[in-house]
Amino acid sequence: MMSSEIVLQTFNLGKKYRHRWAVREANLLVHRGEIFGFLGPNGAGKSTTIRMLLTLIRPTTGRVEFFQKNVLMHRADVLSRLGGLVERADFYLYLSGRRNLESIAALGGNISKKEIDEVLHLVGLAKRADDRVKTYSHGMKQRLGIAQALLRQPEFIVLDEPTTGLDPQGIKEVRELIGRLSAERGITVFLSSHLLSEIEQVATNMAVIHRGEIIVQGKVGELLNDGDTVVRLIARPMDYTKRVLARLSFVKRVVAQGDELQVTIGNTDSSLLSSMLMKSGIEIATITPLRSLEQYFLSITEGASDVD
Amino acid sequence: MSIENRAVYHPPSLFLLLRHELIKTFFKWRTYIGFITLAVVIPLVEVALKLEGGTMVQNMTRNLSRDFLLIGNLFNAYWVTYTLMMSLWVHVPFLIALVAGDQLAGEATSGTVRLLLTRPSSRSRILLSKYLATLVYAALLVIFLGAVGVGVGLILFGPGDLLVVGKEFIIIPAASVPARLMLGFGFAVVSMWCVSSLAFLFSSLVENAIGPIIATMAVIIVFFVIANLPIESVQAVRPYLFTTYMNVWMQAFEMPIRWGEIGSSLLRLSGFSVGFYLVTWYIFVKKDVLS
Numbered sequence: 104m105m106s107s108e109i110v111l112q113t114f115n116l117g118k119k120y121r122h123r124w125a126v127r128e129a130n131l132l133v134h135r136g137e138i139f140g141f142l143g144p145n146g147a148g149k150s151t152t153i154r155m156l157l158t159l160i161r162p163t164t165g166r167v168e169f170f171q172k173n174v175l176m177h178r179a180d181v182l183s184r185l186g187g188l189v190e191r192a193d194f195y196l197y198l199s200g201r202r203n204l205e206s207i208a209a210l211g212g213n214i215s216k217k218e219i220d221e222v223l224h225l226v227g228l229a230k231r232a233d234d235r236v237k238t239y240s241h242g243m244k245q246r247l248g249i250a251q252a253l254l255r256q257p258e259f260i261v262l263d264e265p266t267t268g269l270d271p272q273g274i275k276e277v278r279e280l281i282g283r284l285s286a287e288r289g290i291t292v293f294l295s296s297h298l299l300s301e302i303e304q305v306a307t308n309m310a311v312i313h314r315g316e317i318i319v320q321g322k323v324g325e326l327l328n329d330g331d332t333v334v335r336l337i338a339r340p341m342d343y344t345k346r347v348l349a350r351l352s353f354v355k356r357v358v359a360q361g362d363e364l365q366v367t368i369g370n371t372d373s374s375l376l377s378s379m380l381m382k383s384g385i386e387i388a389t390i391t392p393l394r395s396l397e398q399y400f401l402s403i404t405e406g407a408s409d410v411d
Numbered sequence: 412m413s414i415e416n417r418a419v420y421h422p423p424s425l426f427l428l429l430r431h432e433l434i435k436t437f438f439k440w441r442t443y444i445g446f447i448t449l450a451v452v453i454p455l456v457e458v459a460l461k462l463e464g465g466t467m468v469q470n471m472t473r474n475l476s477r478d479f480l481l482i483g484n485l486f487n488a489y490w491v492t493y494t495l496m497m498s499l500w501v502h503v504p505f506l507i508a509l510v511a512g513d514q515l516a517g518e519a520t521s522g523t524v525r526l527l528l529t530r531p532s533s534r535s536r537i538l539l540s541k542y543l544a545t546l547v548y549a550a551l552l553v554i555f556l557g558a559v560g561v562g563v564g565l566i567l568f569g570p571g572d573l574l575v576v577g578k579e580f581i582i583i584p585a586a587s588v589p590a591r592l593m594l595g596f597g598f599a600v601v602s603m604w605c606v607s608s609l610a611f612l613f614s615s616l617v618e619n620a621i622g623p624i625i626a627t628m629a630v631i632i633v634f635f636v637i638a639n640l641p642i643e644s645v646q647a648v649r650p651y652l653f654t655t656y657m658n659v660w661m662q663a664f665e666m667p668i669r670w671g672e673i674g675s676s677l678l679r680l681s682g683f684s685v686g687f688y689l690v691t692w693y694i695f696v697k698k699d700v701l702s
Contacts, residue, residue, distance in 0.1 A: 159699070195435060197439055207527075212420070212422065251526065
């Protein structure tokens with residue numbers, strides 16, 4: 104499934120509102136078949152980025168390319184291969200779910216009744232399809248939102264916070280659905296969230312946006328799951344310390360920087376390291392666990408929103 | 412698997428887009444406020460006129476009947492419709508703006524604009540389909556006004572010659588009144604299309620329909636006031652106000668019909684409509700969708 108074909112790439116993408124940069128020099132890279140998690144706290148620029156991807160907002164700088172085509176220059180062609188759900192799943196409340204889908208689908212040309220039934224069935228709304236959306240629960244609207252993104256068999260879908268406001272059962276269903284779309288239909292999924300746990304559970308790749316800038320991107324496993332902690336250590340005598348460290352099984356790597364050592368330990372508490380060193384008679388001047396990537400994400404995403 | 416057999420993109424026909432815009436418009440409760448209002452007000456007024464027993468016509472024709480012999484029923488369906496149109500004409504723009512002002516702003520309010528504009532159809536096409544749907548509504552409302560006016564009138568009063576009181580008294584024979592009415596309401600539709608275009612323009616600027624409705628009415632009122640100020644320099648702007656041509660429908664009831672002047676008024680109204688539409692297009696196509 105995984106091939107190296109690039110389906111989405113942004114080049115120095117930026118958006119400035121009056122005097123504030125909402126997004127700055129964003130370079131995203133998504134390959135076919137990936138479930139790409141776009142993580143960032145509220146107000147970090149996720150939604151602005153997604154709006155630029157789907158041509159709702161014109162970038163101030165840079166460009167968006169889907170399938171190696173500039174989205175603004177090949178808009179119809181590109182958008183006909185995409186599906187999107189931007190922010191809340193809003194619909195014409197006075198129309199039925201089915202009529203909503205028909206109306207949205209019409210923007211891409213004629214569509215068969217069968218295809219509409221199919222997406223309704225896929226998101227489990229077949230029975231309520233002819234009721235007005237006004238009567239739908241939040242979760243049902245959200246699922247209808249995913250359904251409309253799936254109209255016309257897209258190759259790539261963009262889902263902006265698709266689990267927001269859902270109950271645990273709803274969240275589980277949406278996650279499973281995303282997994283199925285990726286696995287069974289080979290759809291590339293671009294998924295935004297302000298929750299690390301969500302990205303961690305669903306996504307294969309990820310990027311983190313903070314204050315409008317992409318801080319890091321890569322494979323989720325490589326960025327998160329190795330669980331290694333780096334400890335900054337200043338201890339005397341240094342050579343002896345190095346020899347002791349070399350004998351400890353949980354120490355993976357030691358890098359010397361001047362009189363400072365950066366010790367990569369496994370999924371181990373740094374207090375174990377300090378007690379082992381002290382047992383060996385080493386004099387510790389400083390021992391500071393550097394925050395791991397995971398802690399770093401948590402610290403920026405769990406704090407209050409980014410909006411000044 | 413589904414990627415390979417995915418259909419090639421064919422842009423939807425304007426007709427298909429218009430059909431769905433009409434479905435959206437006519438499934439909305441708001442759309443019927445105008446129709447319901449007219450369906451209530453018109454019969455009410457006509458019944459009241461019936462009960463009054465035609466004293467209005469008698470008052471108007473008192474001087475006339477001293478010099479002429481008036482035969483037949485001047486208090487009839489046509490006269491009632493014409494009089495209704497005269498008095499309702501100021502209020503119809505409100506009912507037009509109610510829907511036209513909601514066409515774009517309403518999509519922003521409900522958030523559905525995001526669904527519309529992330530689809531392959533170009534913004535220009537989507538805008539055009541919404542505009543055409545707005546024009547369909549405006550035309551239907553004006554035609555509805557005429558149809559209810561005449562329909563209820565025929566039941567209550569029956570047909571007859573149409574007495575038009577303007578700078579001069581004109582009596583249009585009963586047989587040719589239906590054609591004149593159709594003409595008049597046709598012209599009225601063009602006027603209301605101009606009002607629709609203005610409300611539609613305002614609708615592209617904001618995210619709530621209230622603003623465009625009020626702004627449209629405000630513009631019409633201000634233009635009417637300006638046009639009627641007895642100051643010469645202000646009078647000079649009259650030709651540049653679309654409201655100046657809004658009464659073109661009345662010219663369908665003149666004798667003889669001044670086709671040249673009517674044509675020029677209709678052309679100017681259409682010119683204003685196109686102008687308003689082009690401004691709307693410019694705004695809508697460039698707009699960042701933040702709602």
